[in-house]
Amino acid sequence: MKNILVTGGAGFIGSHLCPLLQQNGFNVTILDTLSPQIHGESQETPLWISDSNINFVKGSVTDRDVMKSVLSNADGIVHLAAETGTGQSMYEIEKYNQVNSQATALMLDIITNEQLPIKRVLLASSRSVYGEGAYLADGQGATNRIYPRPRTPEELANHQWTAKDENGNDLVPVPTREDDKVQPASIYASTKYAQEDLIAICCESLGIGYGILRLQNVYGEGQSLNNPYTGILSIFSTRVRMNKHLPIFEDGLETRDFVHVSDVAGAFLAALTKEEAPNTIINVGTGEFTTVIDIASQLTRAFGKEPDIQVTAQYRVGDIRHNCADITRLKDVLNYIPKVSLEEGMKRFVDWVNTQPLPEDKLDKANQELKEKNLMG
Ligand SMILES: NC(=O)c1ccc[n+]([C@@H]2O[C@H](COP(=O)([O-])OP(=O)(O)OC[C@H]3O[C@@H](n4cnc5c(N)ncnc54)[C@H](O)[C@@H]3O)[C@@H](O)[C@H]2O)c1
Structure with missing residues (x-):
């Protein structure tokens, strides 16, 4: 396998994976629309591509002719193209389904x-497919895994943030495993799950x-600073x-599993170069819960400033409360252990941000869109 689309x-x-693939001897072709939401209005090919010998095709994954042409030169595919905003997906429903x-x-x-002789297909799916993910009852020795349903708009409006058992006690989130229940809570998540099924069923049959x-x-250097719909660290x-x-x-006590982008690129490389294809689902994260308050404070300090945090009690319909990956399979199947600590990753990210022009702050505009559609309270 030599030619990777x-x-x-x-x-x-x-932007991290393609150079890594090149360094490892692959011929890389990128197909990308240069979506203005991500890349701004300029539509110029990013310098890191034009300065390399990566083959770049500007076009959409929704275009049959373009896809036919790029696929016919590929042995392997890493499918990253997607619309990626959870909140935005709740009202751009057709677009998210078309592109994803x-x-x-x-x-x-x-x-x-x-009948193309493709040897391997890798998909960037998302933790969002788990919805609220796995929990245990808050009792000593509890082992039964519980999968709370997505929080309703009414629960969110009443500030019932955390899932509870039938006696009203908080459930305890645990790292979610690949074989835990899938329960998408947003249109974005449902499209990622659809992608997973399509690829697994089709690749197995072929x-x-x-x-x-x-x-x-995922966070790190190169994350779009223009996109107000996703990427909390970039927005902040x-x-x-x-x-x-x-x-x-x-x-502010909601949690996420923040994984540095270089570890994500490393995991894709491992999945591509592993002699036997994984033929399964693999979580890529760090296995650690970090609260949003913590990440906001760490980010601000990495800029050498004191945190100015306002916990608003606002919420977005479709957001999940807690998320953390069980990464046993990442270690066992791909033999990959995440290398970049949160502290180191944050430093790399902030050093990079400081080299970038100051973008417009579009957060209020994005939130206003959600409010107008009753998707934020
Ligand atoms: N970044 C994260 O935290 C994260 C988490 C889970 C899953 N993912 C998945 O990883 C993948 C890559 O995410 P990313 O963070 O690099 O996002 P990104 O938005 O930076 O990159 C997506 C790229 O897809 C391109 N694109 C959009 N529509 C296209 C189309 N119709 N045809 C061709 N190209 C198109 C965009 O121009 C952009 O360059 C996505 O599938 C996303 O769902 C990302």
């Missing part, structure tokens, strides 16, 4: 009907090796630079 490869994860689910179906349709990597909250970094307060949803 990376869809959406001009984006954040692609339908375009994946198109890719597989072409591979099947053109005998193509595949791997589905469920990425946790702009406000820290402007000396604005950081507004934090719910009570």
Whole structure:
């Protein structure tokens, strides 16, 4: 396997993965629309691509002719192209399904009907497919895994942030495993789950090796500073630079598993170069819960400033409360152990942000859109 097509490869994860693939001897072709929401209005090919010998095709994964052309030169595919905003997906429903689910179906349709000799397909899926993920009852020795349903708008409006058992006691979140229950709570999550099923079913029927990597909250150098719909650290970094307060949803104790982008690229490389294809789902995270208050404070301090945090008790419909990956499979199947600590990753991220022009702060505009659609309270 030599020729790798990376869809959406001009984006954040692609900007780390594509050079890594090249360094490891692969010929890389990127197919990317250069979505203005991510790349701004300029539409110029990013310098890191034009300065390299990566082959760049500007086009959409939704375009059959373009897809047919790039797929016919590939042995392996890393499918990154997607619309990625959880909140935005709740009102751009058709677009999210077209770019995420339908375009994946198109890719597989072409591979099947053109009988293309693709050897491996890797998908960037998301932790969001788990919805609220796995919990245990808050009792000593509790082992039964419990999967709370997504929180309702009414519960959120009443500030019932955390899932409770039938006696009203808080359940305790635990790292979620790949075989835990899948329960998408947003349109974005449902499209990522659809992608997973399409790829697993089709690749198994065709005998193509595949791997589905469920990425946790990825952060790091190169994350779009223009996109107000996703990437909490990028969004907050702009406000820290402007000396604005950081507004934090719910009570700030919601948690995420923050994994540095270089570890995500490392996991994709491992899944591509492993002799036997994984043919399974693999969580890619650190296995650690970090509260949003903590991450906001660490970020601000990494800029050498004192945190100015306002916990707003606001919320977004479709957000989950806690998230952390069980990474046993990442270690056992891919033999990959995340290398970048949160402290080191944050330093790298802030050093990079400080070299970038100060973007516009579009957070209030993005929140206003959600409020107008009754998706934020
Ligand atoms: N970053 C995260 O925290 C995270 C977490 C879980 C899963 N993921 C998944 O990882 C993948 C990559 O995410 P990212 O963080 O690099 O996002 P990104 O937005 O930086 O990159 C996505 C790229 O896809 C391109 N794209 C969008 N629509 C396209 C289309 N129709 N045709 C071709 N290209 C198109 C964009 O221009 C962009 O360059 C996505 O599938 C996302 O769902 C990311």
